[in-house]
Amino acid sequence: MMILNTISQLNSIVDQAKREGKSIGLVPTMGFLHEGHLALANAAKEENELVIMSIFVNPTQFGPNEDFQTYPRDLKRDTQLAESAGVDIIFAPSVEEMYPENGGISIKAGRQSEILCGASRPGHFDGVLQVVTKLFHIAQPTRAYFGQKDAQQVAIIQTLVRDYNFPLEIRSLPIVREADGLAKSSRNVYLTEQERSEAPAIYEALIKAKEEFLVNRNANAAIELASNHITRNSSGKIDYIELLAYPDLKEVTGDTNHFLLASAVFIGKTRLIDNIIFSFEGETANV
Ligand SMILES: Nc1ncnc2c1ncn2[C@@H]1O[C@H](COP(=O)(O)OP(=O)(O)OP(=O)(O)O)[C@@H](O)[C@H]1O
Ligand SMILES: CC(C)(CO)[C@@H](O)C(=O)[O-]
Ligand code: BAL
Numbered sequence: 001m002m003i004l005n006t007i008s009q010l011n012s013i014v015d016q017a018k019r020e021g022k023s024i025g026l027v028p029t030m031g032f033l034h035e036g037h038l039a040l041a042n043a044a045k046e047e048n049e050l051v052i053m054s055i056f057v058n059p060t061q062f063g064p065n066e067d068f069q070t071y072p073r074d075l076k077r078d079t080q081l082a083e084s085a086g087v088d089i090i091f092a093p094s095v096e097e098m099y100p101e102n103g104g105i106s107i108k109a110g111r112q113s114e115i116l117c118g119a120s121r122p123g124h125f126d127g128v129l130q131v132v133t134k135l136f137h138i139a140q141p142t143r144a145y146f147g148q149k150d151a152q153q154v155a156i157i158q159t160l161v162r163d164y165n166f167p168l169e170i171r172s173l174p175i176v177r178e179a180d181g182l183a184k185s186s187r188n189v190y191l192t193e194q195e196r197s198e199a200p201a202i203y204e205a206l207i208k209a210k211e212e213f214l215v216n217r218n219a220n221a222a223i224e225l226a227s228n229h230i231t232r233n234s235s236g237k238i239d240y241i242e243l244l245a246y247p248d249l250k251e252v253t254g255d256t257n258h259f260l261l262a263s264a265v266f267i268g269k270t271r272l273i274d275n276i277i278f279s280f281e282g283e284t285a286n287v
Helices: 007-019 035-047 075-084 116-120 124-139 148-163 186-190 193-198 201-216 219-233
Strands: 002-004 024-029 050-055 089-091 143-147 169-173 237-245 258-267 270-279
Touching: 002 007, 007 024, 007 050, 007 089, 007 124, 024 035, 024 124, 035 050, 035 075, 035 143, 035 169, 050 075, 050 124, 075 089, 089 124, 116 124, 116 148, 116 237, 116 258, 124 143, 124 148, 143 148, 148 169, 148 258, 148 270, 186 270, 201 219, 201 237, 201 258, 201 270, 219 237, 219 258
Parallel strands: 002 089, 024 050, 024 143, 050 089, 143 169
Antiparallel strands: 237 258, 258 270
């Protein structure tokens, strides 16, 4: 496995792979890898001849009071895990390499970014689209892999790819969870022992709400049930719990077939997101 830090190094490898007609799988991450990331890498390995994983904590998607500085980083450990998952190339650029100067061009995520995490993190999805656009141009993937833990992110990136005609396929994979249901996340390391023991209440609440909705088709009652479960079983402060149509992220109507039940909850200072994507037929992986 190669570890590359510059765009020009990666360009050479990608050019060569393209000349040889190889398919390229890209797994964008912010590092501090866990099984969620490795599931993306495994899928990329199965479906492509060259697997590139980017590890880059992207400053432009963090707000001024967020955790860019303290975000967990461990490139040595990540390298071992990525290699064991069959990654061929780690692309780990510096901030200066990705953003050599402050240009005047920005990408504005549209309507889908004004709600859920976008409402709580203004500008977050503009930063995500900026870095993802750069990564797509640099790595020229045949397929790019994202996790449904960030369901809103996947929906917005799918819109980017459609609206700006990126010649690639977006693959989105199910959430990988701890044994007690908590969604795996690099930020779980921020939790104290007490907070960690409370955190499974989030997924439990989503399951209860989904079941309630499937029986009574009443979104408000389902959300109230979820919020009550979280407040009764944890010290969590709810940022949002919402039920929307997926992937367009519009209001649920009588015609909606695919639903996103999504939440963001502060457990102590740590903001954890989780969701369930489902239809009346069951939970769905690729929408
Ligand atoms: N538990 C998970 N299951 C499946 N995919 C995941 C999981 N956690 C993260 N991913 C996906 O991995 C990719 C990289 O995510 P990222 O590096 O931000 O990890 P993270 O654990 O989500 O970190 P954070 O603490 O920022 O939420 C994204 O596409 C994300 O959706
Ligand atoms: C897609 C991504 C790697 C862009 O920085 C990030 O938002 C993430 O890890 O989900
Ligand atoms: N996985 C989303 C990256 C972020 O929270 O900034």
